[in-house]
Amino acid sequence: MQRGTSLMDSRTEPASSRIVRGEWTADRFRHEALVYGDQNEFLAAAHPFIADALAAAEPVLVALAIERARSLKGSLGGGFGEAHFADMEALGRNPARLIPAWRRFLSDHAPDGRSVRILSEAAWPGRSPAELSECGRYESLLNLAFGEGQAWRLLCCYDVRATPERVIETVRLTHRFVRDGADSTLNDALLDDRAPRPFDGLLPEPARAPEELRFTRESLHELREFVARSASAARMEAERRENLQLAVNELASNSVTHGGGEGRLRVWTEPGALVCEVSDRGHIQEPLVGRVHPATDQTSGRGLWLVNHLCDLVQIRSSPRGSVVRVHMLAAG
The missing domain is CATH 3.40.50 (Rossmann fold)
Incomplete structure (x- = not known):
């Protein structure tokens, strides 16, 4: 060169x-x-x-x-x-x-x-x-x-x-x-x-055993409280804790609406961060979902758009067998 x-x-x-x-x-x-x-x-x-x-x-x-x-x-x-x-x-x-x-x-x-x-x-x-x-x-x-x-x-x-x-x-x-x-x-x-496709492959398993919560539409309040407690235990700043709670709630709402009516939340810590993972039976197929601002009359895609702008890292893997969305939030900005 x-x-x-x-x-x-x-x-x-x-x-x-x-x-x-x-x-x-x-x-x-x-x-x-x-x-x-x-x-x-x-x-x-x-x-x-x-x-x-x-x-x-x-x-x-x-x-x-x-x-x-x-x-x-x-x-x-x-x-x-x-x-x-x-x-x-x-x-x-x-x-x-x-x-x-x-x-x-x-x-x-x-x-x-x-x-x-x-x-x-x-x-x-x-x-x-x-x-x-x-x-x-x-x-x-x-x-x-x-x-x-x-x-x-x-x-x-x-x-x-x-x-x-x-x-x-x-x-x-x-x-x-x-x-x-x-x-x-x-x-x-x-x-x-x-080249890597946006949703192909598997995410690595966490290094430590995660906490787990199964949820349905009726238990979303319990899910939000679970995330808030986990974020507090990780000593996350208040605004970031609220953003993470909102992001995970959006993902869980998507799961119960588009992913078979139920889902699984896993939560664990990594150095300086909290990781939350939502999985369900849905299949995400639009490659740019969450990266293009939804139109005012669009009924889907808003949740992932919001999640991408709230969290420090978002990883999506999806296939006909189901979807996993893993979000990372640093304890301090």
């Missing part, structure tokens, strides 16, 4: 982005991956990606962890002007919130359909295995979510030093373009059929 030491000097003229081989005729959503080995490689690609957009007066959103964003601002000098910056550790703690965030940015800053660029590092160093699994599922949904919409570009960044090889393999399978410095090339390894 190209080295970008000169990019630390904001006076240096940035390289221009260019497509160096292959064809892309859809002229719509461009989903690009940057797998970098050090800070210089990151800046050698991120700098021209952002600088070219600003030169063309395209709206720009940079969603990175704070330290990474600081280094990029340093490389741009005073030239980051109209670029918008967001703390990815807050915005994307739950990766299921990212597609809605990108939709909001497009709606707010490019309602006329003009091109937009977003630079993102959803799988920042330090993510847990559960979070990384959901990052891969988020990546696999992006082409579905935006493939038929307006033209814009998303550059997804991955630090190879801190990212497991299985995650890098998912990156290769889900991005149509790969970036190296100022160059963007068609990805010959793209194989959407091998």
Whole structure:
């Protein structure tokens, strides 16, 4: 990969982005991956990606962890002007919130359909295995979510030093373009059929024995009290405790309405967090459920939308045999 030491000097003229081989005729959503080995490689690609957009007066959103964003601002000098910056550790703690965030940015800053660029590092160093699994599922949904919409570009960044090889393999399978410095090339390894499907697979069993409660519509009050006691025992902050109670109640209500009239709640603690899991006999089939804001006249999908915005991580697995939704809530925000 190209080295970008000169990019630390904001006076240096940035390289221009260019497509160096292959064809892309859809002229719509461009989903690009940057797998970098050090800070210089990151800046050698991120700098021209952002600088070219600003030169063309395209709206720009940079969603990175704070330290990474600081280094990029340093490389741009005073030239980051109209670029918008967001703390990815807050915005994307739950990766299921990212597609809605990108939709909001497009709606707010490019309602006329003009091109937009977003630079993102959803799988920042330090993510847990559960979070990384959901990052891969988020990546696999992006082409579905935006493939038929307006033209814009998303550059997804991955630090190879801190990212497991299985995650890098998912990156290769889900991005149509790969970036190296100022160059963007068609990805010959793209194989959407091998990418993780949003609800496929099984969740790992908890490390410690969970508490369990079977519920029906008539026992939802008992379920809410059970969650409140568990959250209090985990010393969860009051607002977060209320949010978790609301989220689990939404999931249980979905179970009794769409999942056979009953369900099972399991609760356990992990370091610094409480985990609640609701399972039932229902089958979730809409891949973007919970990631697209429900229409005012829509009767389904509201529960998972709310749950995704209340909890720090949401994991959904579903098949004709039934569904499991596992939510994670940190004790402190």
